[in-house]
Amino acid sequence: MLQKFGVVLALAFLLSACSPKLDWRTVQSPQEGYSALFPGKPEKIDRRLPYQNQEIPQTLEAVKIEDDIYSVSAIRLSKEQASLAPNLLEQVQGNLFGRANVNQETAVGVDALYRTANKQRVATKDYFLEFPSSGRVEQSMRVRWITRMTPDNGVWIYQISVLHTAPARVDAKTFFSEEAYSNFFDEFHPE
Template sequence: MLQKFGVVLALAFLLTACSPKLDWRTVQSPQEGYSALFPGKPEKMERRLSYVNQEIPQTLEAVKIEDDIYSISTIRLSKDQATLVPKLLEQLQGNLLNRANVSLESALSTDTLYQTANKQRIATKDYFLEFKSTGAVEQSMRVRWITRIAPNNGTWIYQISVLHAAPARVDAKQFFSEEAYSNFFDEFRPE
């Protein structure tokens, strides 16, 4: 009997020692109009962007797990600022794409779908970027941009991304298709 108890105790200890590095949790962000599945508790930062002589609120929720940063950036535009959406989105995309020396048309991408909070499925694109660096750290990223109409007839611009700051074992598209990354993208649910 004592021997069986020792075996059970040893197994229990081994199971607690093997806890996974990813602690998936649903994060509700009603102010930003989405829910998402993060692999840990994200930090939340807010700031105001100065764009075309206007102040625009931006929120970033992000968590770092080993070599990866999972993040969701939300820019909220009022209905009076709706005309800024195309140029602002172009600038956001351009900043990342220029760092990877690609354009929107030449970047490695895949057509995909995302699901809204009311279960509607909408087409979008995911981009897979590789950043060349002069240092020892290689970086790659999967990123998705989504624009949605906000309840006040304003607009939300979302940037959902995972930045990997270490050499990837395989090409970026295959690497970011692993479950640890696809869960994050698949479970993002805007209103």
């Protein structure tokens, strides 16, 4: 009996060692101007956002690991569309804050730093959101927005986020401060 327990324990350990949660990889996205550290191989989706009678290109790279979805969204505005960036960013943020029944002033946020590809440190802010309960599941999110100019005077708007869905509510700020989540945010590097 003890020997069988040892074999089962060894198998469980080996399976956990192969867990996708441990499969961290750097993903280079030169077309979107960034590199990111994902906990698994992300899926990539390209789409076009209708905005003010225009089609704005957006790319989403995301991976689901257990109860979490790690994602990076990149919206590309051309030089001619660059003036749309502040209002588009405000709308994107407002949609997410609205789902959490907060606004930018009342959302739980902390000052943070990100590092560009050339190692420059830049100030940003992370937000910790808890969405209204559906009764069966609870959702919370850590999200960061970064806006960067492109060499041709266009603009990138990046949204880096982790969405956690589980049966029980978690304190978003405490939960998303764990190393696995911090690594994802700390290792996102725009050009």
